[in-house]
Amino acid sequence: MELFDVYPLVDITPVRALGATLWDDQGREYLDFYGGHAVISIGHSHPHYVQRLTEQVQRIGFYSNSVQIPIQRELAEKLGRVSGYEDYALFLCNSGAEANENALKLASFHTGKTRVIAFKGAFHGRTSGAVAATDNPKIVAPFNAGHAISFLDYDLAAVEQVLHGGDVCAVIIEPIQGVGGIVSPSDEFLRELAGLCRQHGALLVADEVQSGYGRSGRFFAHQHAGIRPDIISVAKGMGNGFPIGGILIAPELKASHGLLGTTFGGNHLACAAALAVLEVMEQENLVEHAAELGHYLRRELEAHAGAEEIRGRGLMVGIKYGFPVKNLRDQLLAEHHIFVGNAADPTVLRLLPPLNITKAEVDRFLMAL
Incomplete structure (x- = not known):
């Protein structure tokens, strides 16, 4: 083969x-x-990362999310404190695409609406919903093309016009576009966008898969603008090479059991890797x-x-x-x-x-x- x-x-x-x-x-x-x-x-x-993973795999490497996994709660508490989002909830998965997929699904569950606003040049992943919200028709299969997505420029008037339609569940935005060419909306644009989302009942999803975890000189790139999105997606630098992703979910977004799920997400080894990353980030500033x-x-x-x-x-x-x-x-x-x-x-x-x-x-x- x-x-x-x-x-x-x-x-x-x-x-x-x-x-x-x-x-x-x-x-x-x-x-x-x-x-x-x-x-x-x-x-x-990194020696601390290697030690953390080695010690974890010697104890237990995996069991499903049907049992208590204390290291998940340890990770959630640590990430909340380090990032400044202690009041948010953490859902763990395996990649950035899965994180964005679950973010958009949760937004639709919460609002009951179907449309998503994304931005030209965006890259949000290759799973069904995430790739539909990615501005690259070459990687969107016919199977993925049925989603209601509006791709816009960084134009607040255009955003407000689509939001007026009343069917938008989420606005998803990269605070700094990575694949798009390191393109950033202004801090003022992000602040105005957050206000429009609140006004029209749409959730603001910050895709921090590439720009998060200290990459921009703040823990999250959107923190330069002083906003608090409803959902924040993370992955990439979160595990330093070990596959892990997640979404940080605002406290007012309640999800019942069964809406989101995963087999491998938040496994013992992934959480050990993610904790090692946060510990090194703190220790080495x-x-x-x-x-x-x-x-x-x-x-x-x-x-x-x-x-x-x-x-x-x-x-x-x-x-x-x-x-x-x-x-x-x-x-x-x-x-x-x-x-x-x-x-x-x-x-x-x-x-x-x-x-x-x-x-x-x-x-x-x-x-x-």
Whole structure:
């Protein structure tokens, strides 16, 4: 049996990793300035992370959600305290797509409405509802196309016009679009959007799958705008490579048993990984580090990168050039052994390094660029 091709593959086989460094099967060393799509939040093979997972698997690795799993409550309490959402409830699943799928489903259950407002350039995942709310017709199968989705620009008048129809259950938005090319609505737009949702009885869903977990220099990127969404979806950096996702649910949204469910979500190993991430983030002040080092990185890029625009916040950075960046990305990898990312916009280079990247490693990237 052959593997089904998912992405065009780079001819590199990583076999070992530590911090922001990868080694391939030929012994070559690489700087990871992409974190495997923003997944590596606390660095590869962090000793505390390895210890946490090792100790957990030696005790128990899995049992279903039909029994008491105390480590889930430990994770919920820790995440609530660290993020500032102690009064919210946590539903655990396995990925960002599942998180967004369940967020939209919960919004529809709660409101009894069917329509979703999403934004142009959005990427919310590849499951049925999540991919329908993703602005990329190429990955929406006919089976997924029956959902009532309105794709809008960051235009408050257009949002209000659709909300006036009375059938919108949720407005889903990435506080910083990742795949879309590190595109951000303004803080004022997010504040006005939250007000419109309240006014019209629609739930505001913040997709923090890529922009959350300290990536922007705040725990969640929407916190720069001072808003509190009804539902917040998380994944990627939450587990530092171990599959885990979830939604944070506002206290006024009550869900009865059976509305949401999962087999593997919140298993013992996933929760151990997620707790290790939060513990390291606290111990090493990684949110503050992302803010400080991200400011340095963007300042240097603005001065020396020769780009049209430097986008993003913290260590979620987009460099927009006036030409397609594929050759530049390939050259950084082939000649300088540095992994960086691209975006749906072919002129944007996407940077998503581990949050504990060092200044010396940032300078190495800047020199190569």
